[in-house]
Amino acid sequence: MSTRIAGFGATALAALALLALVPRLGNAYYLALAISLLQYTVLATAWGMFSGPTRYVSLATTAFFGVGAYTVAVLGEILPWPLVLLTAAALGAIVAGIVGLSTLRLSGVYFVIFTFGLTELIRQLVVWFEVNKSRVLGRYVFVNITQADIYWQLLALTAAVFLLGWLIARSRLGFALRVIGEDETVAKHCGINTTFAKVALFTISATVMTLVGAIMAPRWTYIEPSIAFNSMISFQVLIMALLGGAHRLWGPVLGAVPLTLLFELLSARFPNTFTIILGCIFLLIVYMLPRGVAGLFEKLSTTAGGKPTQRVAA
Amino acid sequence: MSQDSGTPVLTISGLRRAFGGLVAVNDLDFTVAQGEIMGLLGPNGSGKTTALNLISGVLRPDAGTIRLMGQNIAGLASYRIARLGLARTFQLVRVLDGMDCRENIKAGLAFQRPHLPASEAELRIDRLLDRVGLAGHDRRPAADLTYIDRKRLELARALAAKPRLLLLDEWLAGLNPSELAIGIDLIRSLRADGITIVLVEHVMSAVRALCDRCIVMSSGRKIAEGATADVLSDAAVVKAYLGGVAVDA
Numbered sequence: 144m145s146t147r148i149a150g151f152g153a154t155a156l157a158a159l160a161l162l163a164l165v166p167r168l169g170n171a172y173y174l175a176l177a178i179s180l181l182q183y184t185v186l187a188t189a190w191g192m193f194s195g196p197t198r199y200v201s202l203a204t205t206a207f208f209g210v211g212a213y214t215v216a217v218l219g220e221i222l223p224w225p226l227v228l229l230t231a232a233a234l235g236a237i238v239a240g241i242v243g244l245s246t247l248r249l250s251g252v253y254f255v256i257f258t259f260g261l262t263e264l265i266r267q268l269v270v271w272f273e274v275n276k277s278r279v280l281g282r283y284v285f286v287n288i289t290q291a292d293i294y295w296q297l298l299a300l301t302a303a304v305f306l307l308g309w310l311i312a313r314s315r316l317g318f319a320l321r322v323i324g325e326d327e328t329v330a331k332h333c334g335i336n337t338t339f340a341k342v343a344l345f346t347i348s349a350t351v352m353t354l355v356g357a358i359m360a361p362r363w364t365y366i367e368p369s370i371a372f373n374s375m376i377s378f379q380v381l382i383m384a385l386l387g388g389a390h391r392l393w394g395p396v397l398g399a400v401p402l403t404l405l406f407e408l409l410s411a412r413f414p415n416t417f418t419i420i421l422g423c424i425f426l427l428i429v430y431m432l433p434r435g436v437a438g439l440f441e442k443l444s445t446t447a448g449g450k451p452t453q454r455v456a457a
Numbered sequence: 458m459s460q461d462s463g464t465p466v467l468t469i470s471g472l473r474r475a476f477g478g479l480v481a482v483n484d485l486d487f488t489v490a491q492g493e494i495m496g497l498l499g500p501n502g503s504g505k506t507t508a509l510n511l512i513s514g515v516l517r518p519d520a521g522t523i524r525l526m527g528q529n530i531a532g533l534a535s536y537r538i539a540r541l542g543l544a545r546t547f548q549l550v551r552v553l554d555g556m557d558c559r560e561n562i563k564a565g566l567a568f569q570r571p572h573l574p575a576s577e578a579e580l581r582i583d584r585l586l587d588r589v590g591l592a593g594h595d596r597r598p599a600a601d602l603t604y605i606d607r608k609r610l611e612l613a614r615a616l617a618a619k620p621r622l623l624l625l626d627e628w629l630a631g632l633n634p635s636e637l638a639i640g641i642d643l644i645r646s647l648r649a650d651g652i653t654i655v656l657v658e659h660v661m662s663a664v665r666a667l668c669d670r671c672i673v674m675s676s677g678r679k680i681a682e683g684a685t686a687d688v689l690s691d692a693a694v695v696k697a698y699l700g701g702v703a704v705d706a
Contacts, residue, residue, distance in 0.1 A: 315567060322564045325553035331535035332513060332545055334568035334618065 159302055166291035174290050176407065178362070181297035182355055183403045185304055186376070187383040187395035189351035192308050193344045195389035196320035199250075202377040203242065203258035206265050207235050207349045209372035211356025213269060216282040216366040224286065228357050235353025236346050238265075243342035250327070259377070266372035273368070281367035288361040296358045304351055308392040311344070320344055375418075379406065382421070386428045388435025397436040464527045465490050466622050466653040467512070472521035472531075474511055481507040483677040485521070489622070494644070494654045496668035496685060500698055504677040505657045506548060509624050512655075513545050514538040526621060540570055544620035546611045548627050548657075554600035558591055561599050561610050565617030585613040589643065605636045612643070616652075623647070623654045629663045641666050661689070673697065 165177045186204055194201055214231040222230065246257045273280050311317045319340045322330045330337050356371070363370060379402070387398025405424075410417050432439055467489040474482045482504045489495045497505050510516045512523055514535035523531040530538050544565070553561050562582045566573060573581070586592050589609040594602070599610055608628060615623060629640045641663050647654060648667075658664050664671065664685060671688040673681040675697040681688050688694060 315572075318560075318563070318567060321556070322553060325555050326551055328515070328547075329551050329553065329564070329614075331515075332539050333564045333614070334536050334539040334570075336534075336536050 155302075155305075159298065162298055163295065166294050171290070174294060176404075178290065178294050178297060178359075179407065180400055180403050181294065181301055182359055183380065183383055183399040184396050185297060185301050185355050186352055186380045187387065187399040188301075188304050188308065188392070189348045189355075190380050191384045191387075191389040191392070191395040192304075192311065192351075193320075193341075193348040194384065195391070195394070196317070196324045197341060197344070198324045199247070199341070200255045200381065201258045201345075202255060202374075202381065203261050203349070204352055204377040204380045205372055205374050206258075206262040206377075207239065207352035208356035208359075208376055209262070209265065209269075209368075210235050210238055211353035211358075212360040212363075212366060212371040213356075213368075214353075215286065215357050215360035216284055216371070219284055219286040219360070224288065227286075228354060231353050231357035232350050236350045238353075239346040239349030240342060242349075243345040244338070247338060247341040247345060259374070262372055262374055262377065266368045269368045269372070281365055283365055284361055284363060286361050290362070293358055293362060297355070300351070300354055300358065305392065307347070307351075311347070312392055316340060316343060378421070378425075382425050382428065384435075386432065386435055388432075388437025388439075390434065391437040394435050394437035465524075466493075466526060467655070468522075468524040468527075469508075469512070470522050472508070472511060472523065473519045474507055474516060475519055480677050482511060482518075485674070485677075485679055487672050487679065487682060489653055489655060491653055492648065492651050493670065494648055494656055494668050496664045496671035496688075497655055497657045497674070498659075498664065498671055498688075498694075499674035502676075503674040503697075505674055506626060507677075508674070509545065509626055509655070509657060512538075513543060513624060536568075539618070540568070542618070542621035543624070544615035544618050544622075545624035546608075546615050546626055546628050548630075550604075550607045550611050552599040552602070552607050552610050552614070554598070557596050557598050558586060558602075558610055558613075559595040562586065562613050562617050565614035569618045581617065585616055588616070588646075589613045590639070605632055605640075608632070608640070609643075616647070621653060623652055624657075625654060626657045627659060628656075629658060629660045637663065665689070 166174055168174070186208070190201065190204060193199070211231045214234055215227055218227050218230060242258075242261060246254060249257060270280070319330065319335045319337075322333060322335060323337050323340060327337055360366065360371075383398040383402045384395040385398065386402060387396060388394030402424075406421075409420055413420060434441075465488040469488070470486045472482055472485040473480065485504075485508060487495070497508065499505050507516065511518050511531075514530070514533055514537070517532045521531060522529050525538070525541055525543060528541065530541060530543075553564060556564070559582055562585050563578065566578055566581060582595070586595055589612055591606060591609055591613065594606070599607065602610060612628065625644070628644075629637060632640055637660065644654065644656070644667055656664070656668060668685045670683060671681075671685050672679050673688060673691070673694045680697060681691045681694045683691075
């Protein structure tokens with residue numbers, strides 16, 4: 144077991160080293176595409192970390208992404224960059240904690256609707272504050288961060304998210320989350336403090352999403368609420384995680400990579416009908432791949448007579 | 458366990474819970490002594506499951522106290538009550554279908570305090586699988602089990618925490634005669650281990666075979682209490698259950 148983990152760790156490090164060389168290719172288009180791929184990989188993986196085991200479908204990705212981006216817009220020129228990221232992470236964690244405590248007692252569709260409403264609420268609050276207090280509606284982002292810097296930060300965050308997810312899946316907290324996802328009533332009678340477990344993981348996942356927003360913010364030179372809080376991100380991340388398979392740590396990346404490439408293609412070719420096509424893709428995924436690409440792989444490996452792939456939390 | 462031998466495991470007094478105008482549990486009192494199997498009987502809708510839900514913290518009582526080993530647990534969250542040594546099964550069997558048998562039982566013990574060392578936990582899971590008759594099924598998904606095996610697994614999960622009090626909500630319902638005999642033997646063997654049990658049951662042969670004492674509820678109130686044979690021949694009980702015919706299975 145430990146040799147397998149060591150081998151896997153070495154492969155992951157080698158892959159990381161290779162991926163770190165992408166900015167050296169010197170091609171701005173590929174770098175931008177790679178940034179998009181990493182952004183959605185981290186967002187979808189973070190989404191799956193909470194929503195996969197608990198089966199609580201969250202549409203709050205945009206809210207946290209936006210909080211991160213706006214923190215940079217406000218503090219980017221005032222504080223040193225590491226401190227800006229730290230503040231963004233702290234803000235994301237605080238918002239997630241408050242939202243978690245007030246909503247995670249809700250279940251099913253009520254939770255989905257609330258998280259969707261939350262994004263709009265935060266966006267409207269930011270608009271209100273900017274119009275009435277700071278008297279600006281948009282902000283310029285002047286920080287000395289290059290595209291390559293953004294890429295490397297996202298790559299580091301990707302590595303951190305996978306490591307964190309791997310550790311959580313092996314922890315008591317990860318097991319608690321799976322029991323909650325199976326049957327919350329049973330979970331409570333097994334002695335699981337379900338509210339704590341859910342809020343803890345929701346907060347971890349949201350903090351990662353906030354960091355993505357903060358890291359991505361310097362890509363725009365100008366930020367306004369409708370850019371930072373674009374609800375399309377929530378839906379795209381949801382589709383990616385479902386396509387890949389949110390019940391596995393490595394599932395969402397299997398959805399994030401092909402869909403980011405597809406969205407890139409579609410939004411360039413069909414800018415006006417993009418959202419209609421997106422909706423159709425969503426329907427197809429739910430009907431054809433209810434357990435995602437990861438589920439398909441498992442099914443194939445089982446029917447081929449092979450041993451089913453090891454669960455993340457086994 | 459020995460230091461508590463004088464204290465009843467469960468003491469309920471003045472317990473009440475209403476849903477709107479319907480009083481589901483009304484001024485309920487009873488105690489369950491260490492090592493006893495207490496039957497909680499009554500027709501459908503008499504308040505038995507509501508009583509179990511109040512004891513296990515699914516519902517909060519409107520009034521009354523519930524003492525587990527002397528400590529008032531009325532209104533505590535379910536997970537706290539579970540950690541104090543109460544385990545239960547459900548009227549409609551609830552196992553974790555997406556997990557295998559081993560993980561199902563692990564769920565029952567992984568969140569108790571203090572935490573068991575992993576090797577000890579694995580050993581206990583093996584023993585429980587053996588105990589309930591699921592040895593060799595440890596990696597089988599719970600979703601693939603037959604009805605009685607699901608019941609067995611649910612019981613093993615409840616036992617995993619080494620509970621002081623076990624609430625069984627119609628655990629024997631729906632079993633065929635040979636399965637019923639196995640089930641009765643299994644529950645009887647728990648008593649030999651000193652586990653105190655409250656048994657909600659409609660299968661009268663099982664009640665006669667297992668319960669030391671019974672209480673009978675009707676419309677939320679306790680209408681009879683005493684030794685099993687006496688209670689089942691009590692005129693008020695017979696009337697509540699069958700409208701006049703003797704209670705027998």
